[in-house]
Amino acid sequence: MTSSRPLSVALVGAGPAGIYAADILSKSGLEVSIDLFERLPAPFGLVRYGVAPDHPRIKQIIVALYKILQRGDIRLIGNVEIGKDVSLAELQKHYDAVIFSTGADRDAPLNIPGVELEGSYGAADFVSWYDGHPDVPRTWPLEAKEIAVVGVGNVALDVARMLAKHVEDLMPTEIPSNVAEGLRSNPVTDVHVFGRRGPAQVKFTPLELRELGQVPDVDVIVYDDDFQFDEGSEEAIRASNQTKQVVKTLIDWTLKEEEELTASRRIHLHFLHRPVEILGSDRVEGIRTERTELTGDGSVRGTGEFVDTPVQAVYRAVGYFSSPVPDVPFDERSGVIPNTEGRVLGDDGEYLTGVYATGWVKRGPVGLIGSTKSDARQTIAHVVEDAQAGRLHARTEDESDVGHDAMLAALEAAGVRYTTWQGWELLDAYEMTLGEQHEGTARERVKVVHRETMTAISRSEEHDGRLL
Known part of the structure; x- marks a missing residue:
């Protein structure tokens, strides 16, 4: 220099x-x-x-x-x-x-048998779809009634919530129209979220977890058998107020009576379940998990007990890469x-x-x-x-x-x-205007998904107004 x-x-x-x-x-x-x-x-x-x-x-x-x-x-x-x-x-x-x-x-790999079956998806790809990323396909195969989500981080909760939530409750958001159309025909009834460790080791934030319990017409179900705490768990709860809040929320959900669970869709949170195989011949038919147990320091080991859960789709949310x-x-x-x-x-x-x-x-x-x-x-x-x-x-x-x-x-x-910053301001204003003009529910913006349209608007070039 x-x-x-x-x-x-x-x-x-x-x-x-x-x-x-x-x-x-x-x-x-x-x-x-x-x-x-x-x-x-x-x-x-x-x-x-x-x-x-x-x-x-x-x-x-x-x-x-x-x-x-x-x-x-x-x-x-x-x-x-x-x-x-x-x-x-x-x-x-x-x-x-x-x-x-x-x-x-992109998604971190999950190296278990059956991961390549039709109906096995990476969470990052699904997130890109429902967020209107310009470089992904405009359709998503939403055909499963029962779904497994592997992972216990915030992305896993996002995926589970987006799969279970009724599309009418998403319309005030900036959800693209093709995503709303796809979710409207989603036949899902049950979403199973699997984590290999215990409730004190999950990566959810308290806010994300509480919001999960507030989704209209969606029940959150947890299981007494999945609750186990060792010295490592107790130390984690003492050391972190966030962990303490998460565990309290989960325990509160175990106290729900069966007659309180009346929603048309359910999210099941399974702890101490390690996914070992995605089942099916040509496409996903189920997921096999091994029950685990805590070893004293918050880590787990397998028990040799296996559980098969019927599902028709699996979403892998084990981290980004x-x-x-x-x-x-x-x-x-x-x-x-x-x-x-x-x-x-x-x-x-x-x-x-x-x-x-x-x-x-x-x-x-x-x-x-x-x-x-x-x-x-x-x-x-x-x-x-x-x-x-x-x-x-x-x-x-x-x-x-x-x-x-x-x-x-x-x-x-x-x-x-x-494109430039001034171009983004043009695109931003365009999306906000689309939201104001949207019929029915008021929306902050309608996201432009089509890359060519995004580029043309940002460069003040003529375009055909194609959003998708």
């Missing part, structure tokens, strides 16, 4: 991790120019495309992220996919540092970009100068959205340290090739129809 210009930095991924990192870098004291790349025409990542539409409070995080990008000192470059539209080498030519915050967008970026090192086993505190490591174990990672692609899909802030601070501290030590330089001898204007010129020369 020369002293005559600011540090030029590219952040790849405009979800919470990327936006928080950009914000922290902008306030670091360095003179810096920041471009935030996003492969979709719209920003906000999993907050827009990974949070269930009936969680407006969580989506309020978008308001905070919006205010950061609205300032204008962090420039959004959307509809640009790294490795397809722009290579890592091109980014390194135009920027002194590149920070990857691409998140986790990151996808590799072309030419960027990737650990296929852990699903992360290899790094030390955010500094990316090459195949030889040495630092790749000027290449960093933050968020879930750095540490794995753990922690809530807000925890990405502390993670970003660690990465940005190393960016600042390396910049002050003079280690960061764009890989070009021509200084006119460095920075925002040079990057946009390269994109235009390549025919890439990139």
